Amino acid sequence: MADYDIPETHEFPIIPSIMEGSMAHSSPFVAGKEFQDDMGFPSAEETGELIEGWKEKFLELLQDKLGKYRSLQVFMDTCVKCGACTDKCHYFIGTADPKNMPVARQDLLRKVYRRYFTFAGKYFPKLVGAVDLTEDVVKEMYSYYHQCSECRRCAVFCPFGIDTAEVTMAARDILAMIGMGQKYSNQIIPKVFKIGNNLGLPEPALADTLEGLEEEIEDDIGVKVRFPLDEKGADILLVTPSADFFAEPHVDGLMGYAKVFHAAGVSWTLSSKASEAANFGLFIGNYESMRQISLRIRDEAKRLGVKRIIFGECGHAWRVAYNHLNTLAGPWDFLDQNYPIPQHILEFTKDCLDRGILNIDKSENDWMTLTFHDSCNIARASRIGEDPGSQFTTPRQVIQAVCNNYYDMAPETIHDQTFCCGGGGGLLTDDLMELRIKGAQPRMEALKNSIAEKGVTHMAAICAICKSQFTKVLPYYGMTMDQIVSVHQLVSNAIILDGQGEEAEESDDAEETA
Amino acid sequence: MTVLSIIYVVLFYVAIIVLFGGIANKIMLYKRVPAPLKIPVTPAPLTTGGVVYRLFYEVVFFNSLFRGNKWTWIFGWIFHLSLLLAFFRHLRYLISPDVFFWPLINNMVVQSFGHYAGFTMLIGLAGLFARRILVDRVRYISSASDYLMLLLIMGIAGSGLMIVYASHTDIIQLKAFIMGLFLFDPQNLPADPILLAHITMVLFLAVIFPVSKLLHAPGLFFAPTRNQIDNPREKRHLSEWGAAIEAEDGRNN
Numbered sequence: 001m002a003d004y005d006i007p008e009t010h011e012f013p014i015i016p017s018i019m020e021g022s023m024a025h026s027s028p029f030v031a032g033k034e035f036q037d038d039m040g041f042p043s044a045e046e047t048g049e050l051i052e053g054w055k056e057k058f059l060e061l062l063q064d065k066l067g068k069y070r071s072l073q074v075f076m077d078t079c080v081k082c083g084a085c086t087d088k089c090h091y092f093i094g095t096a097d098p099k100n101m102p103v104a105r106q107d108l109l110r111k112v113y114r115r116y117f118t119f120a121g122k123y124f125p126k127l128v129g130a131v132d133l134t135e136d137v138v139k140e141m142y143s144y145y146h147q148c149s150e151c152r153r154c155a156v157f158c159p160f161g162i163d164t165a166e167v168t169m170a171a172r173d174i175l176a177m178i179g180m181g182q183k184y185s186n187q188i189i190p191k192v193f194k195i196g197n198n199l200g201l202p203e204p205a206l207a208d209t210l211e212g213l214e215e216e217i218e219d220d221i222g223v224k225v226r227f228p229l230d231e232k233g234a235d236i237l238l239v240t241p242s243a244d245f246f247a248e249p250h251v252d253g254l255m256g257y258a259k260v261f262h263a264a265g266v267s268w269t270l271s272s273k274a275s276e277a278a279n280f281g282l283f284i285g286n287y288e289s290m291r292q293i294s295l296r297i298r299d300e301a302k303r304l305g306v307k308r309i310i311f312g313e314c315g316h317a318w319r320v321a322y323n324h325l326n327t328l329a330g331p332w333d334f335l336d337q338n339y340p341i342p343q344h345i346l347e348f349t350k351d352c353l354d355r356g357i358l359n360i361d362k363s364e365n366d367w368m369t370l371t372f373h374d375s376c377n378i379a380r381a382s383r384i385g386e387d388p389g390s391q392f393t394t395p396r397q398v399i400q401a402v403c404n405n406y407y408d409m410a411p412e413t414i415h416d417q418t419f420c421c422g423g424g425g426g427l428l429t430d431d432l433m434e435l436r437i438k439g440a441q442p443r444m445e446a447l448k449n450s451i452a453e454k455g456v457t458h459m460a461a462i463c464a465i466c467k468s469q470f471t472k473v474l475p476y477y478g479m480t481m482d483q484i485v486s487v488h489q490l491v492s493n494a495i496i497l498d499g500q501g502e503e504a505e506e507s508d509d510a511e512e513t514a
Numbered sequence: 515m516t517v518l519s520i521i522y523v524v525l526f527y528v529a530i531i532v533l534f535g536g537i538a539n540k541i542m543l544y545k546r547v548p549a550p551l552k553i554p555v556t557p558a559p560l561t562t563g564g565v566v567y568r569l570f571y572e573v574v575f576f577n578s579l580f581r582g583n584k585w586t587w588i589f590g591w592i593f594h595l596s597l598l599l600a601f602f603r604h605l606r607y608l609i610s611p612d613v614f615f616w617p618l619i620n621n622m623v624v625q626s627f628g629h630y631a632g633f634t635m636l637i638g639l640a641g642l643f644a645r646r647i648l649v650d651r652v653r654y655i656s657s658a659s660d661y662l663m664l665l666l667i668m669g670i671a672g673s674g675l676m677i678v679y680a681s682h683t684d685i686i687q688l689k690a691f692i693m694g695l696f697l698f699d700p701q702n703l704p705a706d707p708i709l710l711a712h713i714t715m716v717l718f719l720a721v722i723f724p725v726s727k728l729l730h731a732p733g734l735f736f737a738p739t740r741n742q743i744d745n746p747r748e749k750r751h752l753s754e755w756g757a758a759i760e761a762e763d764g765r766n767n
């Protein structure tokens with residue numbers, strides 16, 4: 001583990017005093033020409049430089065966005081600087097850098113907006129804190145708009161519903177268009193188009209991996225559970241984040257989905273071309289990319305002739321799927337209208353549990369005591385079920401249906417007040433490791449306290465990014481990477497499939513005694 | 515007509531035009547700009563009635579602010595409530611006694627609450643001002659205009675209280691002046707310095723209102739994070755420009 005200042009955790013949350021400039025050095029790698037080209041974005045000769053005529057372009061793009069996004073226009077105007085959001089961002093709490101206070105982050109763009117688009121800023125810039133658009137201002141934006149995970153926690157507490165994530169998205173998109181795209185995201189998105197997933201895992205490799213999973217389950221429980229790929233005529237298309245194919249603990253979740261489908265007796269398939277639920281178009285604030293990524297799913301649903309679409313465990317992917325799939329890739333009139341389009345895997349599993357068609361042995365999870373991390377995009381930007389708030393209850397109901405020991409973390413850190421894992425919004429990259437560790441502080445603090453007070457041993461999550469982020473940062477806070485688990489991993493542990501009888505148990509016992 | 519009165523008549527008309535013109539202009543702008551994507555902050559209501567309830571709760575009780583910061587909430591809420599009471603009290607200068615709801619305004623309750631509102635308003639403003647100076651985070655985000663606006667409103671409240679308690683003015687003549695504005699029949703304004711200061715500050719506030727953060731109320735109603743219905747799976751949400759992109763490449767067919 002590299003050396004970083006690990007923020008302290010406390011028994012009760014503490015709001016730090018501001019430390020100006022403490023994260024001014026944090027900036028992700030800028031996308032080089034090859035990656036900008038792949039996205040159709042312009043680039044300067046030297047990576048990290050601005051394109052010629054960048055200033056006019058910036059203002060032109062800002063004006064365009066103000067006319068296209070009511071959120072941006074309204075949010076630029078409405079902030080009264082009340083300060084209610086100032087202590088709500090995990091990056092501020094973890095770094096104490098005042099520019100990580102949501103309102104200060106918005107202000108990076110707002111002060112330019114004011115200067116060029118408002119009466120007060122044009123004629124009395126000093127009075128209202130308006131500034132000229134300079135290269136330094138742009139570089140500062142690049143830094144701090146990549147210290148926001150677009151988690152929307154600030155928006156929950158703002159009296160005007162100002163969502164800093166909307167401002168971050170707009171700013172990132174504008175920056176990309178003047179040569180300052182982010183390498184991590186711009187490298188990943190073209191892979192989705194060319195190959196089908198963020199990892200660049202081609203069809204043969206994927207088929208191989210899935211075969212391996214089938215063997216693993218068969219060895220384990222003696223039942224053949226299928227992982228169909230590109231099967232035409234299947235009822236359900238499963239779209240899941242590609243991390244589910246190989247990363248821990250994601251893959252255990254994938255095995256859980258397959259077992260539930262198996263037990264429910266439904267026909268399903270994965271698609272090699274839509275082998276990715278993630279949609280990084282959201283992170284970079286680019287409507288067109290987000291739409292193109294979504295349209296792959298439409299194309300594949302048509303090609304394979306499925307009747308339903310189900311999404312695997314992922315946070316922002318579910319946000320895009322739930323809120324935008326209909327907008328971007330609809331209308332979905334060719335699918336079965338009796339099911340939600342799209343449906344979340346937890347909705348499916350919960351329904352199976354409610355109908356009593358799954359055979360569950362909760363004691364299989366007795367060696368763990370669990371808590372649940374609400375992922376920000378699910379908590380504050382979606383539903384999983386029919387009622388408002390079902391995004392909180394459904395995962396907990398499923399966990400409690402398969403586990404005996406469960407406790408919530410502190411109330412001000414869950415549900416819609418949940419803290420981001422620290423790696424969301426396109427920041428899950430090694431060049432932002434310091435930020436990721438510091439931004440995890442509030443969640444780590446709440447987890448540690450629930451370990452100390454309730455004897456919690458594991459934290460379950462339903463987001464691929466959260467899971468990857470936690471495996472990386474838990475050790476920095478004195479915990480172990482295997483303390484993060486997938487919700488469907490818990491389902492997988494507890495579910496007993498037909499034919500998973502005597503034989504398997506005997507061999508289990510045999511192993512133990514051996 | 516005194517020269518002073520003529521000047522104030524002009525100022526009043528200008529201020530009213532700037533105020534209402536500016537507000538209308540902003541609201542029209544917000545109406546015109548589309549919201550291309552569904553972005554309600556969840557849990558969000560599933561029906562229009564639910565959205566009305568959500569906004570009502572925000573407008574009347576400052577619900578999110580209450581969750582966010584209790585001090586700002588209490589001071590902010592006291593200030594806005596006092597503003598409302600002061601507004602009701604001032605209505606008696608604006609409407610004629612023949613109007614049927616005159617008794618609703620010109621009674622002990624409204625008038626005396628209106629008095630106290632001047633004091634509570636000052637308390638609320640002082641609290642907000644203190645937070646701006648004392649809390650390092652709030653100080654960091656404040657610019658000169660944020661302080662000046664608080665001072666301006668304090669000045670208005672303070673001069674208003676002085677008119678009530680220290681230097682009474684000729685309210686009969688004041689009312690005649692105001693009614694004259696409505697009827698386009700200019701009347702003289704009492705030339706009390708405190709009254710003039712009070713009115714001047716109010717007019718200045720009206721003029722800067724539409725070009726400043728003071729115009730924050732419409733923003734609440736137009737924020738897609740709060741005013742959208744949570745039904746994206748049931749109902750397809752598509753903006754005009756989103757539809758144009760679709761029409762161009764036909765990939766949604």
Ligand code: SF4
Nearest residue numbers: 079080082083085158
């Ligand atoms: S809570 Fe909202 S209005 Fe208050 S400072 Fe933050 S963004 Fe501005």
Ligand code: SF4
Nearest residue numbers: 089148149151152154
């Ligand atoms: S969206 Fe999240 S990360 Fe971004 S400023 Fe708000 S609280 Fe911070």
